[in-house]
Amino acid sequence: MIAGNAWVDALVRMGIIGALVPVSVIVLTWVERKVIGRMQMRLGPMRVGPYGTLQGFADTIKLLTKEDVRPQTADRWTFELAPFVIVVPTLMALVSLPFTADLFVRNLTLGLFYIVAVSGLSIVGFVMAGWGSDNKYALIGGIRAAAQLISYEIPLVMAVLAIAMIGQTLNLSEIVAKQHNVPYIAYQPLTFIIFTIAGLAELYRQPFDIPVAESEVVGGPFVEYSGIRWSMFQLGEFVNLVLISILGSLIFLGGWRWPIGGDAPVIAQFALMFVKASVFILFFMWMRASLPRLRIDQLMAYCWQLLLPFAFLQIVINGLVLVYDWPSVLLTVFSTIAAAAAIWLTYRVAQQSGVRYQPGFDRVGSVL
Amino acid sequence: MLGIVRALGTTMRAAMRKPVTVQYPTEKKELPHRSRGFPVLLWDTRITEPFCTGCQVCARYCPVDCITVTMRDNPKYAEGKSKRKKIVDKFYLDYARCMRCDICVEVCNFDAIVMNNTWQGVELSCYDRQDLVLDLPALLEQSRSGQLEDPFREPMGVAHSGWAPKAEEEGEAEAAPAAQTAAPAAPEQATTEGGEG
Amino acid sequence: MATDYRVPVEPEMETLDINVNVGPQHPATHGVFRMILTVDGELVKDLDPVIGYMHRGNEKLPENCDYRQAIGYHDRTDYLAQFNTEHCFVQAVEKLGNLPVPERAEYIRVILAEMNRMSSHLMFLGAFGTDIGLFGTSFMYAFRDRETIQDFFEEITGERMMYNYFRPGGVAWDVPENFEARCEQVLAKVKRGLEDIDGLMMENEVVLARCRGLSTVSPEDAINWGLSGPMLRATGLAHDLRRAEPYSIYDRFEFDIPTGRQGDVYDRIVVRLEEMKQSVRIVEQALEQMPDGPIMAEGMKRILRVPAGEIYMRVESPRGEYGVYVVSNGSDKPYRHKVRGASFSNLSALRAMSVGRYVADVILILGSIDIVLCEVDR
Numbered sequence: 001m002i003a004g005n006a007w008v009d010a011l012v013r014m015g016i017i018g019a020l021v022p023v024s025v026i027v028l029t030w031v032e033r034k035v036i037g038r039m040q041m042r043l044g045p046m047r048v049g050p051y052g053t054l055q056g057f058a059d060t061i062k063l064l065t066k067e068d069v070r071p072q073t074a075d076r077w078t079f080e081l082a083p084f085v086i087v088v089p090t091l092m093a094l095v096s097l098p099f100t101a102d103l104f105v106r107n108l109t110l111g112l113f114y115i116v117a118v119s120g121l122s123i124v125g126f127v128m129a130g131w132g133s134d135n136k137y138a139l140i141g142g143i144r145a146a147a148q149l150i151s152y153e154i155p156l157v158m159a160v161l162a163i164a165m166i167g168q169t170l171n172l173s174e175i176v177a178k179q180h181n182v183p184y185i186a187y188q189p190l191t192f193i194i195f196t197i198a199g200l201a202e203l204y205r206q207p208f209d210i211p212v213a214e215s216e217v218v219g220g221p222f223v224e225y226s227g228i229r230w231s232m233f234q235l236g237e238f239v240n241l242v243l244i245s246i247l248g249s250l251i252f253l254g255g256w257r258w259p260i261g262g263d264a265p266v267i268a269q270f271a272l273m274f275v276k277a278s279v280f281i282l283f284f285m286w287m288r289a290s291l292p293r294l295r296i297d298q299l300m301a302y303c304w305q306l307l308l309p310f311a312f313l314q315i316v317i318n319g320l321v322l323v324y325d326w327p328s329v330l331l332t333v334f335s336t337i338a339a340a341a342a343i344w345l346t347y348r349v350a351q352q353s354g355v356r357y358q359p360g361f362d363r364v365g366s367v368l
Numbered sequence: 369m370l371g372i373v374r375a376l377g378t379t380m381r382a383a384m385r386k387p388v389t390v391q392y393p394t395e396k397k398e399l400p401h402r403s404r405g406f407p408v409l410l411w412d413t414r415i416t417e418p419f420c421t422g423c424q425v426c427a428r429y430c431p432v433d434c435i436t437v438t439m440r441d442n443p444k445y446a447e448g449k450s451k452r453k454k455i456v457d458k459f460y461l462d463y464a465r466c467m468r469c470d471i472c473v474e475v476c477n478f479d480a481i482v483m484n485n486t487w488q489g490v491e492l493s494c495y496d497r498q499d500l501v502l503d504l505p506a507l508l509e510q511s512r513s514g515q516l517e518d519p520f521r522e523p524m525g526v527a528h529s530g531w532a533p534k535a536e537e538e539g540e541a542e543a544a545p546a547a548q549t550a551a552p553a554a555p556e557q558a559t560t561e562g563g564e565g
Numbered sequence: 566m567a568t569d570y571r572v573p574v575e576p577e578m579e580t581l582d583i584n585v586n587v588g589p590q591h592p593a594t595h596g597v598f599r600m601i602l603t604v605d606g607e608l609v610k611d612l613d614p615v616i617g618y619m620h621r622g623n624e625k626l627p628e629n630c631d632y633r634q635a636i637g638y639h640d641r642t643d644y645l646a647q648f649n650t651e652h653c654f655v656q657a658v659e660k661l662g663n664l665p666v667p668e669r670a671e672y673i674r675v676i677l678a679e680m681n682r683m684s685s686h687l688m689f690l691g692a693f694g695t696d697i698g699l700f701g702t703s704f705m706y707a708f709r710d711r712e713t714i715q716d717f718f719e720e721i722t723g724e725r726m727m728y729n730y731f732r733p734g735g736v737a738w739d740v741p742e743n744f745e746a747r748c749e750q751v752l753a754k755v756k757r758g759l760e761d762i763d764g765l766m767m768e769n770e771v772v773l774a775r776c777r778g779l780s781t782v783s784p785e786d787a788i789n790w791g792l793s794g795p796m797l798r799a800t801g802l803a804h805d806l807r808r809a810e811p812y813s814i815y816d817r818f819e820f821d822i823p824t825g826r827q828g829d830v831y832d833r834i835v836v837r838l839e840e841m842k843q844s845v846r847i848v849e850q851a852l853e854q855m856p857d858g859p860i861m862a863e864g865m866k867r868i869l870r871v872p873a874g875e876i877y878m879r880v881e882s883p884r885g886e887y888g889v890y891v892v893s894n895g896s897d898k899p900y901r902h903k904v905r906g907a908s909f910s911n912l913s914a915l916r917a918m919s920v921g922r923y924v925a926d927v928i929l930i931l932g933s934i935d936i937v938l939c940e941v942d943r
Binding site for chain 1: 369370371372375376378379380382383385386388389391
Binding site: 036039040041042136137139140206207209210213218288289290291292293294295296297298350351 | 583584585586591592604607694697698699700701702705706709765766769770771772773774775923924925926
């Protein structure tokens with residue numbers, strides 16, 4: 001409790017997080033461009049600052065100084081409030097997200113529940129942006145975004161619920177404390193897979209980026225925005241990325257505790273969290289560079305017909321093992337079997353769409 | 369599944385390889401000898417006058433009509449210093465219209481115009497479109513200052529479309545690309561050809 | 566379609582179809598092409614293509630130019646396969662004027678035309694990957710190899726895109742000394758680059774799920790709609806003008822004609838990828854057989870006057886059948902010069918292929934036709 005006052009304490013902590021997160025977002029835009037550039041065998045930003053490190057700042061300054069354009073026939077308040085409705089819940093979710101043992105705003109007892117509840121609010125912002133832009137592309141994109149985000153929210157919540165069942169608590173710090181020996185990924189591989197895929201869909205990145213498909217609806221619900229409002233959308237997207245990555249490293253990879261134990265200095269905790277979150281972030285960027293996008297009906301089908309039943313299955317497994325007090329290794333066994341089944345089913349579904357064959361060849365003889 | 373894994377593997381392997389970016393303008397790739405920039409006129413350093421006699425063949429054959437040429441009597445011929453009876457008076461080439469098709473180089477009887485195969489031949493941004501219409505001194509500048517070291521002209525010995533060289537000119541015509549400063553053979557004959565062509 | 570999860574709409578619910586204008590300015594229309602889609606949710610009910618934004622008088626303007634000046638117009642008609650279009654036009658003039666082309670010139674033309682086919686198909690693969698959602702990765706891989714080919718062309722002709730190199734009667738000038746060594750270098754690089762694109766896109770299940778079974782076309786429909794080129798061969802018909810009506814020296818080479826099975830979008834990609842490999846074969850054979858000698862017909866006059874007559878000459882360009890119809894009245898300029906663009910005929914089948922599909926699929930179908938707007942609009 002800083003300065004003995006709850007208000008001062010909250011303001012200072014929120015100030016620290018509020019200062020760190022946008023800077024990390026700006027750095028992340030540079031990292032993404034560099035990483036994807038390397039995967040495409042090119043250099044990425046190189047001009048602004050040494051090796052392009054100031055590119056994110058230059059982009060931010062440019063976006064902040066742009067004219068704020070609004071279409072004349074746009075529904076004014078819906079259009080203008082949509083960025084806030086998307087960004088504010090994401091920032092609110094950062095309130096109960098601990099970065100290290102001491103670096104958090106508030107350690108809520110219902111931390112996990114709060115995060116999941118609040119991040120579901122931003123879906124309304126997509127529909128507001130889509131409708132308020134008075135643009136058919138925005139409308140199509142907004143409806144797609146709403147459908148996708150609502151659908152993939154459910155496996156995400158189920159996965160988080162499964163972890164909460166294992167940890168017997170919704171307090172994020174305590175979940176990390178309980179992973180001092182074994183991270184929960186060892187007990188719940190299926191949940192990890194579901195969380196990663198649903199998280200990727202919540203971030204609307206490849207292969208689930210059809211709401212903001214650049215080659216079809218040219219930005220989807222964001223097509224009419226420019227300047228500060230656009231930068232707010234980008235901020236929201238990358239803060240969401242940081243949120244999902246840190247949440248994943250807290251509840252699956254052992255947070256700041258595993259493997260070094262609870263008494264490590266803050267620097268070591270920070271470094272460990274940084275490494276674990278980077279694993280998630282780099283994996284998401286790798287997927288972005290390599291995979292095309294699925295069509296909306298295909299990704300909805302994948303969610304409702306594959307991810308959701310397996311999420312329920314995982315909860316049932318967890319419930320059985322916990323109620324009948326079976327040894328924890330059975331969790332690993334059942335979950336691995338279910339994960340293998342999920343991967344095999346995905347493989348079968350993908351195979352069903354067709355195998356590559358050798359095309360027929362018509363030999364042309366030489367007439368010499 | 370396996371296809372997705374293969375795609376991820378391809379991207380990861382590509383990330384390990386050296387990037388193929390050439391960071392222009394600090395690094396520039398080497399232009400090949402035949403590279404076609406915009407056309408420039410050549411300067412005869414021996415006699416200190418342009419090779420161009422203003423015969424208007426290039427203006428006639430240009431598909432987009434970007435060349436305007438006029439000729440005048442050559443004062444150096446009257447003084448006996450040069451073999452060219454006529455010399456170019458005004459020469460305007462509109463780089464904004466030129467499509468770099470190389471036909472003016474092919475039809476020129478005097479080897480007076482070439483495509484600029486250096487970087488200066490393609491780095492031509494300006495703020496006003498009028499600045500892209502170059503006049504005679506601007507067109508001669510590259511050759512006079514010696515920046516145009518080795519322009520590409522197709523071998524004159526090989527009959528290319530439109531001009532089959534006569535027998536006595538062939539020997540001299542083959543020597544012409546070697547020495548940039550050599551005056552073209554038989555300028556009076558070429559002038560009359562230019563008049564009819 | 567393999568993944569068809571449409572929920573049937575109850576007939577009592579009243580819905581309104583909206584018109585979505587995939588306008589002339591759009592990242593996915595491969596040029597200035599406009600489609601007016603009538604859309605019910607995600608389902609396309611009707612498609613109205615609007616062309617003409619790129620019309621530049623490509624047929625009329627060469628009627629004021631002599632035959633050498635007109636070659637530049639063909640470069641700009643199909644700006645991704647320039648050597649193939651130039652090849653068509655110069656062959657038309659040669660046939661009208663009975664000009665004998667020396668052997669070396671023929672071999673140079675075939676090598677360059679086939680390498681241009683490779684670079685055109687590389688551009689297609691890059692652009693198609695972008696349409697389907699890859700974040701520019703396929704584009705970068707394809708353009709890395711395309712740059713290699715374009716650098717090679719720059720060493721021969723001087724230009725990276727609008728070559729203006731073929732002439733009626735041969736080619737403009739001879740190839741440089743290290744032509745064969747450079748050619749083999751370029752081929753080796755392109756073969757390695759094709760493996761990258763192959764690994765990235767061809768077996769990717771997402772690509773398969775999006776493209777397999779999408780807009781299947783039967784061979785009868787393909788003939789009725791006037792499709793040609795890889796779109797026709799994807800339906801199963803092995804019709805390639807290089808074999809059906811061999812022009813130039815194509816009857817001396819041994820190559821296969823890849824065909825598909827259903828004519829869907831995935832077959833078209835596979836056919837184009839395999840065609841690239843066959844082009845590599847043709848170039849290798851041509852390099853072995855290329856003789857020395859002159860590169861221009863003997864006795865060419867300064868001004869080329871073609872005797873009166875008319876001719877329709879067609880070649881197999883990477884997009885399909887590219888044809889030139891020239892009517893000459895004995896002067897040095899063509900009297901009537903008409904271009905049959907392959908993309909125009911292929912594009913006219915877009916509506917029949919897209920109605921009943923999703924909006925996202927229409928973009929893919931348009932991408933798979935591989936149009937070049939200058940051929941459509943001329």
